[in-house]
Amino acid sequence: MQYVLSDLHGKYEGFMTLLDKIGFGDSDKMYILGDVIDRGEKPIDLLEYITKQSNMELILGNHEEMFLSYLSRGKNSTMDLWVDNLGGTTLQQYERLSQERRNNVLDYLQSTDLYKMVGNFILVHAGINISDSKDSTVEKIMESQKKDDLLWIRSDFYRRSAFAGRTVIFGHTPTSVLHDKNYIWFDEKYGDKIGVDCGAAYGGKIGCLRLDDMREFYV
Ligand SMILES: [Mn+2]
Secondary structure (H helix, E strand, O other): OEEEEOOOOOOHHHHHHHHHHHOOOOOOEEEEOOOOOOOOOOHHHHHHHHHOOOOEEEEOOHHHHHHHHHHHHOOOOOOHHHHHHHHHHHHHHHHOOOHHHHHHHHHHHHOOEOEEEEOOEEEEOOOOOOOOOOOOOHHHHHHOOOHHHHHHOOHHHHOOOOOOOOEEEEOOOOHHHHHOOOOOEEOOOOOOEEEOOOEHHHOOEOEEEEOOOOEEEEO
């Protein structure tokens, strides 16, 4: 079975409970649509756990991107804002790791993709920007996406139609913003996108969608 979830934000125990609940096994696959770190209690434990699972795949989120950017530029940069507001716990826990474990985490993050196409599903952290390239193929439109859009876009994506015949699954914008509930959001207007960030970091839930039968699971 194939599963998708997003925005775990350091919720290590909640993720373990979810894996138990769905009976996640070696023959299953878990796609995690970014923002594993920051906000919650155990961001680095969670990230390290994911790096070791061969049947889990992380798509990059804006929080991982800020983390990588901070580490490459160093302190006293514009990314101090990230450390002060969001990344403090992540950075503290990261700095406690041995050099080897730090390198493993960095290598892993640097190897992640910005989106993934799985059957008719497009998996991405924030969404896609479909401007005026309607005559091109879905593959070409995806290849030409800007990194900032894939990582940060909000209503310019989720209030518009996306691709006919494809379904974009995304996180980043909590579903409480989309339909006032901490449950997975299915776009009823266009029928072409599904929001799965159920706000675990804001007192909401971890929502998980099983792609084989579209069954929803919550912790
Ligand atoms: Mn995000």
